[in-house]
Structures are given as structure tokens and as C-alpha cells.
């Protein structure tokens with residue numbers, strides 16, 4: 001185990017990294033009702049999440065996942081796979097990286113962004129289930145909204161910058177170049193920065 005792993009992670013996170021639960025071993029043999037794949041090019045990660053749904057009750061009866069991600073992505077998704085079993089699709093859809101990190105007993109702040117892969121892939125799997133079952137109206141698209149027209153920066157990029165460590169407006173600008181031309185977007189960008197810091201780090 002690397003030095004970083006031994007002192008930065010909680011015992012629970014280490015356990016889930018060393019003994020990941022519900023890993024998808026044979027993709028063809030697993031009869032998923034919904035499947036989602038997301039990738040984070042920056043991290044070089046990819047995540048697949050597959051769910052089985054109890055259609056009568058509208059709950060997730062089983063799930064599997066696999067990733068080429070880092071220790072945090074593995075531990076987060078492992079615990080997520082335990083959390084979602086028995087949840088309604090709606091409950092599972094609204095789980096956030098913060099909920100997952102809390103369940104692990106905390107994650108290093110600079111690693112939270114790795115944990116978003118699992119819940120993003122889970123939401124994609126739930127949407128896939130809705131589409132396969134003729135419930136397109138339920139598909140919740142995570143539409144990006146452009147906040148800075150000059151530099152073409154979206155609300156999703158602001159959220160990602162926060163997950164990558166931006167806490168001040170200057171740090172947000174360093175990462176996204178937002179508000180570096182006409183400056184009209186600054187109040188909205190500042191509001192979103194505060195919103196996402198609160199959402200993910202509760203400050």
C-alpha cells in the first residue's frame with residue numbers, strides 16, 4: 001500500500017479499495033436493466049455502472065460496476081454500490097458525492113472529484129433504464145448552462161473546478177479563465193462558486 005493510501009484514507013475507505021464490493025466481472029453474463037458509462041478524460045478514468053430494477057417496486061435490486069479509476073473512485077463506487085441496493089430510483093438518482101464521502105467516513109478534499117464518477121455513471125444507468133422502458137419523460141438531462149459567454153464556461157465547469165480544489169474566485173479563474181474578458185458574468189459566477197463549495201464541502 002502506498003504511503004498516501006495509508007494515512008490519507010479512513011479504514012472504511014481502505015477496506016472498500018482493497019476489497020471492492022459488487023464488481024462487474026462478466027459484462028455479457030450480467031443481465032442489466034440499465035447501464036451507464038462515463039469517463040473523465042482529465043483523470044484518464046472510465047466508469048461503468050449497471051443496475052437491476054425491481055419493476056413492481058421501482059427499486060434497485062442489484063448492481064455491478066467496474067472502473068479503471070484511482071483508489072478514491074474504487075472505494076467510492078464500492079460503497080455506493082452497497083448504498084443503492086433497495087433504494088428507489090429517485091432516491092439513488094439524488095445521491096451526491098458528499099453523501100458517498102460521508103459514508104466512507106470522509107475523503108481527502110482533493111480526491112472528492114474522483115468520487116463523482118460513480119454517481120454520474122449511476123445516474124446514466126438510471127436514465128438508460130427509463131429510456132429502455134419507455135419512460136423518456138423521466139430522463140433527467142444534466143444540461144450545462146453557459147455562464148461566461150466570452151470564455152464559453154458552463155456551470156458544470158465551475159462545479160468541476162470546485163471539485164478540483166478551487167475555493168476562491170481567483171482560483172476559479174486560474175482553472176477556467178472565467179470572467180477574464182468583459183466581466184459581466186462575475187456576479188453569477190461568484191454565486192455559483194459559493195453554491196458548489198457549499199454543496200460539496202458544506203462551507
Ligand code: FES
Nearest residue numbers: 148150181182183
Ligand atoms: S461574459 Fe464572462 S468575461 Fe464576458
